[in-house]
Amino acid sequence: MTSPDAPALPDGDFEVAATAATPTEAHLLKGVLESAGLDPVVADGHLLQAYDWLTPAVGGVRVLVPAAQADAAQQALAAYRAGELVLEGETLPDHPTERPPAPLYSVDLAALFSFLLMPAFGAGVHLLNTRVLQPRGAGPLAWGWFLLLLAASLGAWVMVAQGLRAAANPALVALAASMLTAFWYISFAQGRNRELVRRFGIAYPRRSVLPLAAAALAVHLAAVWLANRLA
Numbered sequence: 054m055t056s057p058d059a060p061a062l063p064d065g066d067f068e069v070a071a072t073a074a075t076p077t078e079a080h081l082l083k084g085v086l087e088s089a090g091l092d093p094v095v096a097d098g099h100l101l102q103a104y105d106w107l108t109p110a111v112g113g114v115r116v117l118v119p120a121a122q123a124d125a126a127q128q129a130l131a132a133y134r135a136g137e138l139v140l141e142g143e144t145l146p147d148h149p150t151e152r153p154p155a156p157l158y159s160v161d162l163a164a165l166f167s168f169l170l171m172p173a174f175g176a177g178v179h180l181l182n183t184r185v186l187q188p189r190g191a192g193p194l195a196w197g198w199f200l201l202l203l204a205a206s207l208g209a210w211v212m213v214a215q216g217l218r219a220a221a222n223p224a225l226v227a228l229a230a231s232m233l234t235a236f237w238y239i240s241f242a243q244g245r246n247r248e249l250v251r252r253f254g255i256a257y258p259r260r261s262v263l264p265l266a267a268a269a270l271a272v273h274l275a276a277v278w279l280a281n282r283l284a
């Protein structure tokens with residue numbers, strides 16, 4: 054059975070025209086390229102739809118085009134991001150016209166790393182985004198969540214390091230930390246991500262969270278080692 058993502062296409066090499074954080078966003082960009090008469094293909098969409106926790110490892114959902122169409126694809130995506138793809142006679146009042154002063158981190162992707170690394174990761178990334186958008190700094194709610202999740206991270210590290218000697222079951226501590234992270238995302242971070250999309254569009258300029266994730270992993274391993282030494 055032929056996949057709908059694999060129509061008959063020209064032979065030859067393909068290049069990555071765009072990378073999306075979700076399959077939905079990737080298919081939106083695919084539609085933009087198709088409207089420009091190009092032949093895009095979404096790669097890894099089905100995999101990440103089923104296992105979204107693999108997104109950091111895979112690098113996101115790729116939108117590919119034949120190499121000969123690479124320049125045209127970038128032009129079409131630039132027009133889309135600039136809000137130029139509006140039908141004649143129609144208006145798009147809610148289309149974002151604002152651009153961030155610098156690329157931002159994906160809040161959703163940072164939240165995913167929070168489950169994989171430490172609860173405080175996503176809240177810390179949100180503070181970094183806030184520094185770009187609000188020179189006066191983040192509000193007390195953002196700082197409160199960061200400090201609470203940082204305390205949860207420290208507690209989880211200590212419990213994991215102590216193992217069977219811990220007063221509480223480390224597995225239950227990790228579960229509680231994950232539940233707290235989920236509550237942070239649903240009650241706070243999800244709204245911040247929607248605000249970014251409303252202001253700057255779904256394709257707002259992004260910075261990769263991978264360097265931050267690598268640094269957080271190093272901190273995580275060092276904290277567990279130190280807690281184990283001190284236990």
